[in-house]
Structures are given as C-alpha cells and as structure tokens.
Amino acid sequence: MASPAFDDYLKTVYSHTEWQDAPITPSQLAGALGIAPSSVTEMVKKLAAAGLVSHVPYGAVKLTDAGRGRALQMLRRHRLIETWLVCEFDYAWHEVHDEAEVLEHTISDRLLDAIDERLGRPRFDPHGDAIPDANGDVVREPFVLLGDAPAGHTGRVLRVSDRDPDLLQRLEDAGVSVGVEITAPADLPDGAAHAIWLSLG
Numbered sequence: 385m386a387s388p389a390f391d392d393y394l395k396t397v398y399s400h401t402e403w404q405d406a407p408i409t410p411s412q413l414a415g416a417l418g419i420a421p422s423s424v425t426e427m428v429k430k431l432a433a434a435g436l437v438s439h440v441p442y443g444a445v446k447l448t449d450a451g452r453g454r455a456l457q458m459l460r461r462h463r464l465i466e467t468w469l470v471c472e473f474d475y476a477w478h479e480v481h482d483e484a485e486v487l488e489h490t491i492s493d494r495l496l497d498a499i500d501e502r503l504g505r506p507r508f509d510p511h512g513d514a515i516p517d518a519n520g521d522v523v524r525e526p527f528v529l530l531g532d533a534p535a536g537h538t539g540r541v542l543r544v545s546d547r548d549p550d551l552l553q554r555l556e557d558a559g560v561s562v563g564v565e566i567t568a569p570a571d572l573p574d575g576a577a578h579a580i581w582l583s584l585g
Contacts, residue, residue, distance in 0.1 A: 388489045391458045392417065393427055394436060397447055398455035402513070403527070403543065403581055407444035456520040461488040461496055463509035463516075468499045470510045477510040477544075477561075478552035511552075512543030512562040512581070526584040531577035533568035539582030540565055551575050 396416050400408040408416075414424040428445055431437040436451035447455060465484040469475040475483070491499075497518075500506075507523055509515055514522045527542050541564050544555060554573040560566070566582060 389427065390431060390434070390436065391454065391489070393431060394447065394451050394455040395458050395462070397437065397445055398452065398459065403529070407446055409444055410439075410442075413445060453520055456516040456522070458488060459513075460516040460518075460520075461491070463513055464496060464499050464503070464506070465491070466509045466511075467503055467506050467515070471503060476553075477546070477556070478549040480510065481546050481549070508562070510562070511546045512541065513546075527581045528584055529578065530566065530568055530570065530580040530582055533582055535568060537582070538565055538567040539584060541580055542583050543581040545579040548575065548579065551579055555579075 393413070396413060397408055400406075400412065400416070410424050410428060411421055413428075414421045417424070428437060428439050431451070432439050435448055436454065437445050437447055439445045462484045465487050466480040469480045469483055470477060500518075505517075506515055514524045516522050525542065528537070528539065533539070541560060541562050544552065544560065544562065546552065551573060555561075555576060558572055560572065560576070560580070566572075566580070568582070570576070572580075
C-alpha cells in the first residue's frame with residue numbers, strides 16, 4: 385500500500401520526534417503537511433489499517449516498526465538527494481528540499497545506491513540531518529537546541545532546520561553552517577534559537 389502520500393505522512397511523523405521526544409498529534413501533523421485536519425484523520429486511519437502507525441482517537445500518532453522502517457527508507461532517499469544536489473549541482477542548502485520532495489519518489493534504488501557511492505557514503509545531509517544507511521541505521525551524537533542551551537555553552541552546529549528557506553538564507557549570510565561553533569546565547573536572526581541544534585561537547 386506504499387504511495388507518495390503514505391510516505392510523506394510517515395516521514396513527517398518520524399521527523400517530528402527526531403530532535404525532540406514529544407509525539408506528534410493529528411493537528412500538528414495537519415499543520416506540518418499543510419492540509420485539513422479531516423484529511424489527516426482519514427489518512428491516519430488508512431495508515432493504521434496498513435500497520436504503519438498506531439493511533440487512538442484524539443491521541444498522538446506513532447510509527448509501528450514497519451512504519452519506522454518505511455520512513456527511514458524515504459528519509460534516506462530525500463537526504464541523499466539533497467546532498468547530491470548541493471555537492472554535484474551547486475544548489476544552496478535552502479533550495480534543495482522541494483527538489484528532493486519530487487525526486488525521492490521517482491529515482492530507482494540502483495540510482496540511489498550510485499549517488500550514495502559517488503558521494504562517499506555521507507552520514508549527514510547539508511542541514512545536518514542524519515542519512516540512514518541502507519539497513520536503516522542512524523548515527524547521531526548528543527545535542528541541545530540552541531534556545532535550550534545554558535548561557536555560555538559552546539557547541540558545534542549539528543543541525544539547522546530546513547523548514548524555513550528564508551531563515552536558512554539569513555543564517556548562511558550570518559556565517560552559520562553545520563560544523564561551525566556557536567556560544568549561547570548567540571546574536572543571530574529571529575527564529576534561530578529554535579532552528580539550530582548544538583553538540584553537547
């Protein structure tokens with residue numbers, strides 16, 4: 385029962401808890417996908433019937449093992465494509481998300497493996513999000529959201545949210561990229577405190 389719509393839902397559910405622990409609610413899922421809550425309700429029922437999510441009325445939506453596996457497959461595709469576009473075609477990091485959303489549903493597994501090999505099996509995409517390997521394994525080091533970091537904490541930028549392309553551009557102009565050291569609190573564009581994750585060490 386795999387479909388692009390199913391995959392988008394599963395990716396969104398997984399991504400919501402990737403950098404924090406609170407599970408996603410149907411209303412949050414609707415907001416993240418930009419669709420009506422009634423449409424989310426119907427799709428969640430279909431995903432649950434397919435064994436990909438668990439859900440009780442008005443409760444959080446959680447991935448089953450099968451749903452998590454499928455979400456990781458799609459995130460691997462999405463993030464490898466983003467990395468490929470930046471490394472091979474000189475896309476900026478704020479330009480790749482929408483392109484990857486289209487391409488992730490169309491390229492073959494053979495091409496995806498070739499992209500992975502050509503890029504040297506990268507572990508992270510341009511925004512710092514972990515790229516699952518072919519087995520679905522993910523490597524990530526301990527982190528703290530910039531807005532939650534105590535004053536004086538210095539850490540490397542591990543991840544920058546790609547939800548707001550305009551903010552990505554402003555952060556790039558401010559010299560922020562994955563790997564750069566930042567000390568909290570930092571004098572950065574509005575919204576940065578909730579869009580940047582730092583290493584703990």
